[in-house]
Amino acid sequence: MAALLGSGQAEEALRLFVSMVSCGVGVDGFSFSIVVDACGELALLKQGMQVHAQVIGGGFEADAVVRNSLLDMYAKCGCVDSAELVFKVASSQDAVDMFDRMAQLGITQDGIAYLAVLSACSHGGLVREGWHYFNLMSDGQSSVKMHPEHYGCMADLLCRRGYPEEALELIENMPFDTSIAAWSALLNSSRIHGNARLSQLAASRLLKLDPENHSNWVALSSVHASENDWHVTWTIRESMSRECVKKEPGCSWVELYHGVHIFLMADQSHPELFEIPQTLDSLEDISVMPFQGT
Incomplete structure (x- = not known):
């Protein structure tokens, strides 16, 4: 297969691989x-993704050579998000391997080391x-x-992988005062997965934990608005007005020649409006004009 691929016969290399699998020949990382x-x-x-599934099934996802090939394959196919995911998993696996080697080398694994490996x-x-x-x-x-930071990292992991209910159970059973970071992770995850009940719960808890943070008011208001719960939404916004809470307007910067132009949401003060x-x-x-060839 290596000879075929090296001589520009990638299709023949694939056919040989299929024959190997059909004949029951064991496939290694190489x-x-x-x-x-x-x-x-x-x-x-599509075929690359199928092979990737076989890589995971065979337990070769930790092989550095295979990971590099997967990264290169996804990039060449224009699937940048998948390439980035492979890179992140590879970096995370390296961090996990390094953490395990600390014990083998007799290096003390303290709370910071555990926090780092949980983050990875x-x-x-x-x-x-x-x-x-x-x-x-x-x-x-x-x-x-x-x-609390260790619980926060574990809750973030569960939320990222789509287990918000498990994350909620972990947060509520923390032997500490609940963490702002953990509730924030739960809020983001539940909103992504369309879980209105958990979104409202997380936003409410964040507001109680940190009422001075204006973004918590905005988050709670947005959660209820997304469910068309306008009575509660306006009640929250009225409370925001009484507490002098203001939502920062959306802002963008455009650099042009030697100057930077600033645009604010609903702002009409720009001189070239x-x-x-x-x-x-x-x-x-x-952009919509038809192309006319010469």
């Missing part, structure tokens, strides 16, 4: 990296590994004392 490279050369995203698991989506390290602390198998929409309209007209 073979997987070659066939993933072949998919990348031919820009076969969170960003890499490593739920099983995250629970393993979290349980080492919570079950007393480690001498490290638990802190009327010329800008006219220019945008003219650009839109140009």
